[in-house]
Amino acid sequence: MRILLIDDDEDLRNLLSRYIRGQWPDAQIDAYDPLERSIPDESFPLGSYDVLVLDYMLGRGDGLEWLKVLKQRADCPKVLFLTGAGNEIIAVRAMKAGADDYQRKQELTRDRLISSIRELTATEVERTVSPELAARMAGHSLGAKVHIPGIKVLHLIGEGGTARVYLASREDDDEPLVVKILRQEIVLNKKALERFMEEYSMVERLQSRHVARIIGHGAHQNNVYLVMEFFEGGDLSKRLAGKPVPPPEALKLFRELMFALGDIHEKGILHRDLKPQNLMFRRDGSLAIVDFGIAKDISAADRTGAGEVLGTPRYMSPEQVQGRALDLRTDIYSAGVLLYQMLTGRHLFDGETAMEVAMHHLNTQPAPLPEDLAHYQRLIDKLIEKDRDARFRNADEVIGFLARNFEQEKPEITQKLH
């Protein structure tokens, strides 16, 4: 394999080379420093490479301009474009200019780099034999097939139990957006689909800054899609990263979550699937909830989707575990579990299987908070009462409790993610 790395940063070139050689020891990697050389001209053997890794800021040059020029060449290899986090419009423009994949530079891990190069260089046989690659390829081709008026679907960026997730953009102004295309097993359940359409129509009309802005939803050739705002700050799981959040900041985020629940509950909508991956941050640090669990309880997909085996049961209310009718208090419980995790950096319950975790919600009294967090014990207790009649009844009650007991605790700074 031959790879060309164009980046103005020596350290990044060194690191990426190391990652690639760790995976493919025989790979030939050529580093190209744009501070010393201008854009490769016609005599440069671009076609001898399998992949070009191209940075978007090249010191004296503009990576996007280089991409446009190089992509006009018939011998241009597959391009992995490196963008800045929080600057998704660059990713949109790169994909429109012909990049084959993109990665956010600040979040580029060994695994992401290898996975991206593997995907770009896979042979037809490998794409068929590897279930993981085959699924990705199916995802890519699905994205290319779905036509949404005024929206361009650009690139598969994630796969969940209920939907595939794509980077997209508004054709008028390149504004980055997210398109989610529901999995067929959800679409084929007529009753569930009707409910999805009905409830997202309500969410779409909901004007709340604490809820993801839904730009539209619809269907194209049996594919049901949802178009929503892009969150440049990532999600709460990224911010947590297994560590606690300073209590004033945790309380601030929790308060925002309560405002969000207040807004949706007022419209008669339950979230039903609160978890760190569903709390997103905008560029300014504000929080919004996404991915209502509307389709979740009508499908087993969430329990079988990769990486989600334990995801949902960790935040389930006892009544969800029992399969009972749900009300506002189920979201209050899940929010309490999230607050516990933010404060302590630990899950409320652990277990080896999803069922074990779920059963803890029914039967196990959680360990008390550590001494330095004892101040929050009463709040946590009333959020995660197993008997929902003893829980806060709604988000307003929680907000009132916070105002009476924690009004002085304001975070020193609002953490922005970029």
Add this chain to the structure above:
Amino acid sequence: MSADDYKVLVAKDIADLIPVFMKNRHKELEALRVALAAADFEQLRQLGHRMKGVGNSYGFNHVSILGKSIEDGAKSGDRAALAATITEYDDYLSKVQIAYE
């Protein structure tokens, strides 16, 4: 900054890249000082941007945070904020403790 903020955990298989990485950070610090003295905000922005990109990749998250701060300070032309961030960068580089996993 707490003592933990100065601790960095780096993967063992890139340990040999760290001396060059650290040398480049010290060179960068000098370049930042020169650019600030010359009020060269474009150079400051580029340097900050580079720090932001490379810090996290090596596990030096604080380098990325300071890089972002320098990039923002350069965009707004805030010399006082830039000077404070560069001082903090100097302090960080002199105290950072690297462990290998």
